[in-house]
Amino acid sequence: MVSILCDVDGCLVPGRGEMWDFAGLSELAERNHSREFTFALCSSRPAPFLEAVARQLLISDYCICENGALLYHPLTKEAILNPIIPQDFFKEQENIHRILEEIIGGKEIVVEVGKSYTFSVNTINPELLPEIEPVIEERLAEAPIDISKSSRSIEIVPRGINKAEGVQFWCEITNTDPDRVLAIGDTDNDLPMFSAAARSAAPANCSELVRSSVDYVSEYPMVRGVLDIYVKAKTIMD
Incomplete structure (x- = not known):
């Protein structure tokens, strides 16, 4: 099964003071409910924030919090600290x-x-x-x-903590083959995450460096771009 790890800010939620696309998030939740893919979050955000987003999206897998320092399960509320932290x-x-x-x-x-x-x-x-x-x-x-x-x-x-280490730790804990991971991000901070995944993709609002680094860039921004990537995930992974 393909596993999709998705950044939050700039991919699923907009900047401060901007309205969330709840219709798009609901559509993504419906797709997650089908369990066609494993879908989880990878973000610099803390666990409580990711729990709120994960529950909206019907995510039932560990999420990568605080740039890879912590894994948090939104259903069991189990937290696992990355052992590489000095x-x-x-x-x-x-x-x-x-x-x-x-x-x-x-x-x-x-x-x-x-x-x-x-x-x-x-x-x-x-x-x-x-x-x-x-x-x-x-x-x-x-x-x-x-x-x-x-x-x-x-x-x-x-020291040593980044999204790449977070992805590797997530794969270890969830027994996921990194060769089956598709990473979605929009900013330069997501580049380490891309390096640890087999394939990478971005919504249309991504940075120029991300645009030149990923395997696929959607023509749609934000959540609509993530939905587009979700639909095309199998093709992107081939």
């Missing part, structure tokens, strides 16, 4: 949070709440991110972490 990270986690709060103090920037093993520095004004990124890199230079940036946030994760 033990030193847990010792430094509280200190990392304290330093981030010091850096963003007085600015229109927040450390996203709800995440257990990663940190997302978010702002409604993306122009502020380049200002603090070098400060974060300098202050946390000795910490056991990796730092990446998207158009929406700065992501701080345990």
Whole structure:
């Protein structure tokens, strides 16, 4: 059976303040209900957010949370921590949070709440991110972490954690052959996920780098693009 791992933001849900395509999500839920494919989520979002989306989509498999740091099952509520997270990270986690709060103090920037093993520095004004990124890199230079940036946030994760590692861990836990995995994403942050899957696809609203990297780009954006990819999954995998 083909397994589809899909990013959330930009693929299933839009940006802040934009209306969700509930009709499209309902259509995707109906397809998931048929169990033609295994369909799960792979996102930087925390487990509670993915549980809400997974329940809307009738997903009954583990989802990859926090950029691969955690697997979470939306039905059993079982959480499995990725064993490659360095033990030193847990010792430094509280200190990392304290330093981030010091850096963003007085600015229109927040450390996203709800995440257990990663940190997302978010702002409604993306122009502020380049200002603090070098400060974060300098202050946390000795910490056991990796730092990446998207158009929406700065992501701080345990060293070695990324979506590729998340996909590999998911395949191990679910006894899935990576050669039967189709990954769907829209931003550069999804490139590691593509590298761990047999095939990759993207909705029409994807970045230029993603467009040039995947095996298939839908002519439709967002959820409609994911639905298009779902219908053509067997062809994409051949």
